[in-house]
Amino acid sequence: MSEKTIFWDFDNNCIKFVEQTLLPAEYKIISCDSIERLAKAIKNLEVRGAPALGVAGAFGVSLSTFIHDDKNMDGFLKLVFDDGDYLSRTRPTAINLSWGIKRVLQSIQNAKSPEEARENALSEAVSIAEEDEKMCRQIGDFGAELLPDKCTVLTHCNAGALACYTWGTALGVIRSAVAMGKDVSVISCETRPLNQGSRLTAWELSRDNIPVKTIPDSSAAFLMRKGEIDAVIVGADRITQDAVFNKIGTYMHAVCAKYHNIPFFVAAPSSTFDKEHRENEIEIEIRNRNELAFCGNKQLMPDCVDTLNYAFDPTPLELITAIITERGIIRPSFDENLKMP
């Protein structure tokens, strides 16, 4: 899959992105020319996935420089920085969003004119996008070496091209392994409640003609016990010194993989690493009850019952076999080896 998930429209100076809530039924590219529309897309997971959020935040700041045209440079920069702050608050757990925003804001802080700011911001945002693709392909190549020549790999949520600028992290490893000639089959957990696994991962891999089966999240442990899973590979939204934050359910799979002595790999670029925080300092996004209470128009639970809809969970590093980055494989002991790349 070579299509870009979110990119800049140079003819119209706006953002374009694949509207992921419509998949797999409809592949639609949306043009976005406002900060409010981009924020809505991020909140609603039209645009999603940690690295893709980094690219979205970067292009969002770039878009802000084209929207505002205050002749007073201090006033102009304040408007753009306020837009960056607004976007960074749309989803708190994935570090990549705020990382991409901050990096582009830094590129304009000394600009002498709105025109110079526009040029600097767009150049930095394009660099972030292109670097993401390069990192994903490097992650893929390093990770592919870890997989047996013939294997069945379980993955959770979507850490594919749709979660990145393109190619993917966890799915990038699978794509690279297949490109090396390895016989890889994938078990994609549907990943309730928003089903990124059944809707997006299965869609991506089927388009690549990579064998994939979707399972309920609750079936993963049973397949591990049956000896039908050779490895687990997932993406990440934030990696602190003591834990990997990823889609809710990842911790459950890690515990089961550990119990069944199945290697558990995390694939993530260096933009996902958080040098400054530990697990207990990270805000875990809690999402709307309706994501659990309804499936489309079908009501799944009584109106009187509340939900606990965490979007992510932290997996302690001791449950992880290795972290695959664009600079190589990080193995235990993580206390020594997790020199933030």
Ligand SMILES: CSC[C@H]1O[C@H](OP(=O)(O)O)[C@H](O)[C@@H]1O
């Ligand atoms: C390439 S890592 C993508 C990462 O982001 C997903 O979360 P969401 O769909 O809510 O953006 C999930 O945690 C994936 O592992």
